[in-house]
Amino acid sequence: MTKTIFHVVYGLHVGGLERVLINTVSRMPNNYAHTVVCLTSYSDSFASLLPSNANVIALGKKDGQDFGLFFKWWKLLRAYKPDVVHSYNLATLELQVLSALSGVKVRVHAEHGRDVYDPFGDNKKYQLLRRLVSPFIHTWVSVSTELHMWLMNTVGLPNSKTKLIRNGIDTKLFTPQHKPSDEFVVGNVGRLNPIKNQTLLIDAFCLAAYRNAEFAQKARLSIVGEGESESILHDHITSKNMAKKISLIGLREDMPDVYRSFSVFVMSSIGEGIPMTLLEAMASGVPAIVTDVGGMPEVVTGKEGIVVPSQNADALADSLILLFESSDLLNSFANASRERICKYFDEDKMVSDYLSLYNQ
Helix, strand or coil, X not given: CCEEEEEEECCECCCHHHXXXXXXXXXXCCCEEEEEEECCCECHHHHCCCCCCEEEEECCCCCCCCCHHHHHHHHHHHHHCCCEEEEXXXXXXXXXXHHHXXXXXXXXXXXXXCECCEXXXXXXXXXXXXXXXXXXXXXXXXXXXXXXXXXXXXXXXXXXHEEECCCCECCCCCCCXXXXXXXXXXXXXXXXXXXXXXXXXXXHHHHHHHHCHHHHHHEEEEXXXXXXXXXXXXXXXXXXXXXXXXXXXXXXXXXXXHHHCCCEXXXXXXXXXXXXXXXXXXXXXXXXXXXXXXXXXXHXXXXXXXXXXXXXXXXXXXXXXXXXXCHHHHHHHHHHHHHHHHHHCEHHHHHHHHHHHHCC
């Protein structure tokens, strides 16, 4: 018998959470029918990545509080009668109250990372909202130990209702294949968004170039992605007179090759869950430098790269120079990166864990 699953997201556009959703749905057996419900809108090109047993519905949420959204959601629940509703991140949480009232048998809510409006998870209003809705949720999923502990210790959810399911990737798609190069390519992949803090990465790269003449000559920075911070980052690069060394290269469809072109992968975020781009880069044999936020220190333990304090351009610049000057350390980190992702962050376990939840 076919089981119907609703996946509720704010929107379906390019992003790590959305890619987890698409990868998970694509790997599930055919006796599951999936509907991705977007509060706002979706990208046709991104939606086309879903398998044939999945469809997408956009509710067209208006800016601010849109009470009509709840009426649309109720009608959808009554029409489709889903067996499972899986909501993702805070914006979708309140809809689970109506899911419960309509008789949905399995209700799952997942926390994939920090919101730009609550980067440190200390917003009391949002914590209260989670506690109020908790009786309507069967299982709260977190993608990192840091988020898992935060849900229990800070938000105050019972351990019996929380489950840790780390993000996983296709390690057969993202593989090492490094090509010799005189360049030292610093890579960053993600939304161009304040919470990703690419401004700090640009500052750190410029500091490293100022401190080390050879780095200034041989290194370049490639930032892959798009988002609301694009013009700000472009102006920041121009103000540093670094347009020849730092590139905003937009979205790319050949990401396995893009990762392989990097010498080191850097994430300068002020809030994260477990970023898919970090897992993909490391599976591609690229050492990482990350900030000590969210689940990133769970991925980069010190054997695969370097963890630096958040919002510290000096420490990030020093780490860039260290890896630039030490090819032995770079190679050691590269080998350990691939090994760790294959062992602990493979996609198979993630999909199996979600199937277990849906079948509870």
